[in-house]
Amino acid sequence: MIKLEHLSFPYALEDITCTLTQGKLIGIMGANGAGKSTLLKAIAGILTPKSGQIWLNNRKLSGISPQQKSRQLAYLAQNIQIHWDLSTYDVIALGLLPPYSNLSSHNKEQQKVRSVAEKFAVAPLLDKPFKQLSGGEKARVQLARCCIKEAPLLLADEPIAPLDPYYQIDIMQQLKALMPDRTCVIAIHHLSLAYRFCDEVILLGGGKIIASGATQSVLTEDNLAAAFGIRAQIDPLRREIFAVEKSVD
Numbered sequence: 585m586i587k588l589e590h591l592s593f594p595y596a597l598e599d600i601t602c603t604l605t606q607g608k609l610i611g612i613m614g615a616n617g618a619g620k621s622t623l624l625k626a627i628a629g630i631l632t633p634k635s636g637q638i639w640l641n642n643r644k645l646s647g648i649s650p651q652q653k654s655r656q657l658a659y660l661a662q663n664i665q666i667h668w669d670l671s672t673y674d675v676i677a678l679g680l681l682p683p684y685s686n687l688s689s690h691n692k693e694q695q696k697v698r699s700v701a702e703k704f705a706v707a708p709l710l711d712k713p714f715k716q717l718s719g720g721e722k723a724r725v726q727l728a729r730c731c732i733k734e735a736p737l738l739l740a741d742e743p744i745a746p747l748d749p750y751y752q753i754d755i756m757q758q759l760k761a762l763m764p765d766r767t768c769v770i771a772i773h774h775l776s777l778a779y780r781f782c783d784e785v786i787l788l789g790g791g792k793i794i795a796s797g798a799t800q801s802v803l804t805e806d807n808l809a810a811a812f813g814i815r816a817q818i819d820p821l822r823r824e825i826f827a828v829e830k831s832v833d
C-alpha cells in the first residue's frame with residue numbers, strides 16, 4: 585500500500601493526502617499542469633517533496649536505498665529519448681535486474697525479453713534499431729522495458745498517450761492483467777478508458793485533490809466539470825463516458 589501524507593511541492597502540489605490500494609490499477613488524472621507527473625515522480629523517489637511523507641508498505645520512501653527502490657518499483661517517464669544505437673531487444677533487456685551474465689542466464693534473458701515483447705506486441709521488432717521505431721512502437725517497447733523486471737509497483741506517465749485506439753485498449757488490458765500481483769499507477773488523460781479500466785482514480789485540480797478513491801465515485805459529472813471545465817455524460821452500468829463537450833468557451 586502507498587500512503588501519501590501532506591505532500592507539497594511549492595510549484596505544483598499542496599497538501600496531498602491519500603492512500604493507493606495495493607494490487608489495483610490507479611489513474612492519476614487532471615488538467616495540463618495539474619501536477620500528475622510531479623506526483624508520479626515523487627512516488628518514484630525522483631523528486632523530493634518540500635514537505636510531507638510517502639510511505640511504501642509502511643516504510644518511509646525517503647529511507648529506502650536506491651537499490652531497494654529499484655527492486656520495489658519501475659518508473660516510465662513521458663517521452664524518453666534513447667540516443668545510443670540499441671536494438672529493440674537491447675532496450676527491453678536494459679530493464680532486467682542483474683545478474684544475467686552466464687550462458688543459462690543468457691537463455692533466460694532471451695526467454696524473458698521475448699515473452700514480455702509478445703505481451704506488448706513488439707516481438708516482430710526485436711531486431712530492429714530502436715531509433716527506427718515509430719512513436720507508438722517506442723512507447724510500447726519502453727513499457728515492456730519497465731515491466732520486465734516485475735517490480736511490485738509500476739509507475740507510468742501517460743503510457744497510452746502516443747498509441748492508436750487499438751493499442752490504447754490493448755495496453756490498458758495488459759496493465760489490468762498485471763493486477764492483483766502488482767500495483768500500477770498511471771497518469772492518464774483518456775476519460776473513457778480510465779473510467780473503464782482504472783480501479784481507483786486520484787483527480788487533481790489546482791495542485792489539490794478534487795477527489796480520490798473508487799473510479800465511479802471520483803469520475804462524476806460534477807468532478808469532471810471542476811477538473812477540466814467539461815460536460816460529459818456517464819453511463820455507470822456500461823462503464824462509459826461519452827458526449828464530452830467544453831462547458832465554457
Ligand SMILES: Nc1ncnc2c1ncn2[C@@H]1O[C@H](COP(=O)(O)OP(=O)(O)OP(=O)(O)O)[C@@H](O)[C@H]1O
Pocket residue numbers: 595596614615616617618619620621622623771
Ligand atoms: N521544476 C519545476 N519548477 C517549477 N515549476 C515546475 C517544475 N516542474 C513542473 N512545474 C510546474 O508544475 C506544474 C505541474 O507540472 P506537471 O508536469 O506535474 O503537470 P501534469 O499534470 O503532469 O501536466 P500535463 O498533463 O501537461 O503533462 C506545472 O504548472 C508546471 O509548469
